[in-house]
Amino acid sequence: MTAKTAAKVTAQRVTASSKELLVPGSKAWKDVAETAVALSPTPLDAQPSAYVRASWADRPHGKTGTVNVSAVVADDALFIRLRWETADPRQSISDNNVYADACAVLFPADGKGAELATMGDEKRPVQAWHWRAGTALPFVVTATGLGTTERAKAHPVSVGAAWEGGSWSVAFRRDLGGKGVPLAAGASVPIGLAVWQGANNERAGIKSHTPDWLTLELPK
Amino acid sequence: MATASPKPARQLVMVFDLNKCLGCQSCSIACKTLWTDAPGMEAMWWNIVNTMPGEGTPRDVFSHGGGYRDGQPVPGVFPPLAQFGEAWDFDHEATFGSNGKAAFHPLQHDGTSPEWGPNWDEDMGGGVYPHSYFFYLQQICANCSKPACLEACPRTALYRREEDGIILIDEERCHGYRFCAEACPYKRIYFNSNRAIAQKCISCYPRLEAGVAPACVRQCPGRVRHVDYMENKEGHAYKLVHKWKVALPLRPDFGTEPNVFYVPPLAPYAFNEAGEFDETRSRIPEGYLEQMFGPGVEQALATIQAEREKSARGEPSELMDILIARDWNDLLGPFTENPADLDRQPRKG
Numbered sequence: 001m002t003a004k005t006a007a008k009v010t011a012q013r014v015t016a017s018s019k020e021l022l023v024p025g026s027k028a029w030k031d032v033a034e035t036a037v038a039l040s041p042t043p044l045d046a047q048p049s050a051y052v053r054a055s056w057a058d059r060p061h062g063k064t065g066t067v068n069v070s071a072v073v074a075d076d077a078l079f080i081r082l083r084w085e086t087a088d089p090r091q092s093i094s095d096n097n098v099y100a101d102a103c104a105v106l107f108p109a110d111g112k113g114a115e116l117a118t119m120g121d122e123k124r125p126v127q128a129w130h131w132r133a134g135t136a137l138p139f140v141v142t143a144t145g146l147g148t149t150e151r152a153k154a155h156p157v158s159v160g161a162a163w164e165g166g167s168w169s170v171a172f173r174r175d176l177g178g179k180g181v182p183l184a185a186g187a188s189v190p191i192g193l194a195v196w197q198g199a200n201n202e203r204a205g206i207k208s209h210t211p212d213w214l215t216l217e218l219p220k
Numbered sequence: 221m222a223t224a225s226p227k228p229a230r231q232l233v234m235v236f237d238l239n240k241c242l243g244c245q246s247c248s249i250a251c252k253t254l255w256t257d258a259p260g261m262e263a264m265w266w267n268i269v270n271t272m273p274g275e276g277t278p279r280d281v282f283s284h285g286g287g288y289r290d291g292q293p294v295p296g297v298f299p300p301l302a303q304f305g306e307a308w309d310f311d312h313e314a315t316f317g318s319n320g321k322a323a324f325h326p327l328q329h330d331g332t333s334p335e336w337g338p339n340w341d342e343d344m345g346g347g348v349y350p351h352s353y354f355f356y357l358q359q360i361c362a363n364c365s366k367p368a369c370l371e372a373c374p375r376t377a378l379y380r381r382e383e384d385g386i387i388l389i390d391e392e393r394c395h396g397y398r399f400c401a402e403a404c405p406y407k408r409i410y411f412n413s414n415r416a417i418a419q420k421c422i423s424c425y426p427r428l429e430a431g432v433a434p435a436c437v438r439q440c441p442g443r444v445r446h447v448d449y450m451e452n453k454e455g456h457a458y459k460l461v462h463k464w465k466v467a468l469p470l471r472p473d474f475g476t477e478p479n480v481f482y483v484p485p486l487a488p489y490a491f492n493e494a495g496e497f498d499e500t501r502s503r504i505p506e507g508y509l510e511q512m513f514g515p516g517v518e519q520a521l522a523t524i525q526a527e528r529e530k531s532a533r534g535e536p537s538e539l540m541d542i543l544i545a546r547d548w549n550d551l552l553g554p555f556t557e558n559p560a561d562l563d564r565q566p567r568k569g
Contacts, residue, residue: 049399050293051293052372095300095301096301096411097298097300
């Protein structure tokens with residue numbers, strides 16, 4: 001199956017409850033358009049640690065080739081759902097050498113622009129909603145460059161996740177007016193996506209990602 | 221970032237005398253009760269003592285990669301918990317109420333019998349009787365001068381203290397990636413399953429700041445451990461490492477420049493085929509100690525042997541005085557405060 005690189009993800013307005021939409025396999029998502037987005041491995045030579053570069057030099061990373069994205073606005077909130085294939089899931093960090101499956105949606109912190117390849121910089125930070133299997137709440141992180149992510153102590157983002165039939169579905173929710181990235185009606189917000197395959201020991205910068213920004217179009 | 225962390229103002233150093241360790245594990249228990257008794261830390265032994273030859277902790281301890289070769293980081297693995305040994309469950313109720321009918325049997329969390337634990341191969345040692353030999357090897361974080369752990373972390377969650385060279389994990393910065401645990405060639409980094417962060421020996425730095433020696437040093441009944449700053453040229457550490465050259469790094473081939481040193485163990489003579497002592501050979505096979513402690517071991521053993529003989533003849537020996545440590549406080553460097561004398565707040569909760 002060839003996935004087309006999508007530049008745009010359009011969020012539809014729907015009528016549904018947050019409770020329903022936070023169940024990513026629920027009926028509420030059934031008729032929502034999905035966009036297949038191609039992912040590529042992060043460039044190994046950009047990893048900040050010589051150890052990481054050396055230990056991943058001879059094995060593939062960023063094994064997830066495609067993620068399916070859909071977005072809706074309902075209940076005064078933005079919901080973004082990611083769905084990707086994981087044949088061999090890791091539902092939690094269950095041992096020293098076990099890494100949980102994870103995904104993230106990245107935004108410029110100001111909702112307008114930032115450097116994606118470096119995960120932001122001092123002048124233009126980025127903010128991400130980061131889900132890791134086995135945690136009830138997602139992390140919301142801010143970064144000003146590779147390796148600088150700081151987790152917010154409190155944040156308004158929630159998440160629902162399920163693994164079924166060989167795929168993870170993860171739905172993030174945030175109040176449109178909530179603290180964090182500005183998400184105004186009618187706005188075009190750059191977003192980046194990332195997926196980690198736990199079975200491949202992926203974590204940190206070892207992941208699949210969108211090498212270029214997509215645009216999330218919010219309804220007016 | 222592979223931070224070139226700056227050279228510290230002083231370097232905390234320890235020396236362990238392998239001729240004296242009884243394997244009593246007082247050090248291990250001192251550390252355990254002080255630091256690793258919180259949820260998620262049950263299986264942690266920041267200080268371990270294993271019988272050598274033996275598998276160590278985790279099993280096959282020095283075969284999991286990490287460290288450096290020719291200046292380049294060597295990929296490593298972080299073995300699963302079963303290789304370190306789980307903290308076993310014991311059903312006290314079942315045994316002590318059973319009138320001897322129920323055995324006191326350890327269980328792993330999945331209800332199965334353990335097949336390994338830290339110190340499982342205690343006292344097995346090497347060689348076949350009467351050629352058997354072993355010694356105890358203690359390990360803590362060695363605060364390496366070229367710390368593979370610190371340099372492995374892509375988010376600089378590890379740092380080196382400027383005042384004493386102690387390497388610490390910043391628990392706020394750590395996101396549990398465990399590259400550090402892979403990179404440590406001695407496998408002294410653990411993972412806290414509750415908090416999803418890496419943790420390791422902290423050299424008892426809060427005690428050091430109060431002038432109190434690390435718990436493992438202070439609790440040792442065998443007077444095995446010496447602690448000081450290497451810069452103190454009158455101290456035990458400097459003299460054992462640089463003046464007498466009897467204190468050696470463990471596996472120097474890992475390239476991390478550890479700051480914990482070992483006085484290698486003398487051994488009885490080997491037996492020849494007639495069952496008599498062969499005074500030309502040690503019962504510890506040639507090459508084994510060199511593999512562990514590097515090329516300085518032969519000279520170190522010769523020095524210790526010579527100084528022992530001097531002492532036996534009644535002649536003074538600074539080396540023997542240092543190693544015997546008739547005044548226990550001499551082992552503690554500048555950290556001679558008694559924690560019982562400190563004015564401190566009681567622990568809450």
